[in-house]
Amino acid sequence: MxxxxxxxxxxxxxxxxxxxxxxxxxxxxxxxxxxxxxxxxxxxxxxxxxxxxxxxxxxxxxxxxxxxxxxxxxTGSPLNIRLDTGTGEANTSTExxxxxxxxxxxxxxxxxxxxxxxxxxxxxxxxxxxxxxxxxxxxxxxxxxxxxxxxxxxxxxxxxxxxxxxxxxxxxxxAKIPALRVERTVPASVDPGDPFNVTLILRNDGQASANDISVDVNATSGAITPRNAENYYIPKLEAGKESVLNLTFETDTGAPLGLTPILVTVDYRGADLAAFRQVATIGIPIVGRAEMGIASIRTEPSRITAGNPVDLTIRLENTGTADAESVRATIEDLPLPGSREAFLGTIEPGNDGPAVFALQADEAGEFDYTLVIRYTDDYGEHTVRQALQVVVAEPSPIPAIAAASAVIVVVIVAAVFWYRRRKEE
Structure with a gap:
């Protein structure tokens, strides 16, 4: 210092x-x-x-x-931070x-x-x-x-x-001199790939005007790029007045999670042409969001018939940009007996995991049910509900017919054999 x-x-x-x-x-x-x-x-x-x-x-x-x-x-200036949560209200940033x-x-x-x-x-x-x-x-x-x-x-x-x-x-x-104070409003969180806005407010708390004010905005990461200008010029800011700059940025879908800094450099002069500089760092919280969905559904055996056991495997996929933690899948409203819940743990972005349910197909018919997926990420707990259907076929009559035919053949063969022996006697 x-x-x-x-x-x-x-x-x-x-x-x-x-x-x-x-x-x-x-x-x-x-x-x-x-x-x-x-x-x-x-x-x-x-x-x-x-x-x-x-x-x-x-x-x-x-x-x-x-x-x-x-x-x-x-560095170099008092810097007030407010966070826009999207509800019109401002609160304090986590950083x-x-x-x-x-x-x-x-x-x-x-x-x-x-x-x-x-x-x-x-x-x-x-x-x-x-x-x-x-x-x-x-x-x-x-x-x-x-x-x-x-x-x-x-x-x-x-x-x-x-x-x-x-x-x-x-x-x-x-000599009376100017004193610029910078306030900023940043979003509470930014998803990778989403645009975001930053509001800069320059206030002159000094006793004289600030002249030739130059504001330079520099994103330190290639994952964040400005949508509008990077340099701003304010000819004069009177004592007690303020000037507002609205900045818009783009983010890359592969932006690393965490606090990404944006540097703001403010240069200005007093009435005596004395030069002043303030350098501030704006921390942008890049927070990914998990998105869970169904990748595939498979049964073993592939054709379900009444009276047989079946393994229902539903693969859950994370298509978001952050880990889905404590992933749990539950089956609701399915009348077939068997397991109803599967715990998958953590699924990283771009990966999937199987939820396996062991069921007993004790009756035939078309059964509607709901798959409920629960998981957490940095935004809290989430629940996804997906309506699905399973079809259980009637048992095939062919095995019964084949068994009956076999019995008949055996009876006929036995009768013929008995008849021949009686005739010989």
């Missing part, structure tokens, strides 16, 4: 020296916060207000700072569930007297959330520009030190 330098004029420094210091500070003292630690969530000082703007020596005033949570994977725990916030200065404002165990702040803290101060006895520092300590995260300029009756006014 890059720490902003702290520079404060000492007592006895001339106005010309103060002016030189201010020129240097204007280039580096910006409202755009330092990058968040990649290892753990943290916060940044996204805005500040000094009241009154110019203090007289010895006067009391307040400093109000706004702490904003950083988003996971984002942004980590909270930053703020242990303490202090205002430190050797020149400006801090009257009140030592905050301990503030608690957790979630992604995209912000809240203000106010410190009461007393200006030093000499005129000049002073820079008390806001120290933020975050549990398991990167600490923050942020200088706030305080003008004590100085003839040198601090």
């Amino acid at each position: 890059v720490q902003k330098p702290t520079v404060a004029p000492r007592r006895g420094m001339g106005r010309r020296t103060i002016g030189c210091i201010l020129c240097a500070l204007i280039l580096i003292l910006v409202l755009v916060p330092a990058a968040a630690s990649a290892a753990a969530p943290t916060v940044i000082v996204s805005n500040y207000t000094v009241t009154p703007a110019v203090l007289m020596p010895g006067d009391e005033g307040t400093i109000t700072v706004v702490l904003t949570s950083t988003a996971t994977g984002a 942004m569930q980590e909270n930053a725990y703020i242990e303490s916030v202090l205002l430190a200065s050797k020149d400006v007297e801090v009257l009140t404002g030592s905050f301990q165990d503030i608690g957790e702040i979630g992604p995209g959330q912000s809240f203000p803290l106010t410190f009461r101060i007393r200006a030093p006895g000499e005129e000049g520009i002073y820079f008390p520092e806001v120290w933020v300590r975050v549990r398991d995260g990167a600490g923050v030190r942020y200088p706030v300029p305080v003008n004590v009756n100085s003839a040198y006014a601090l």
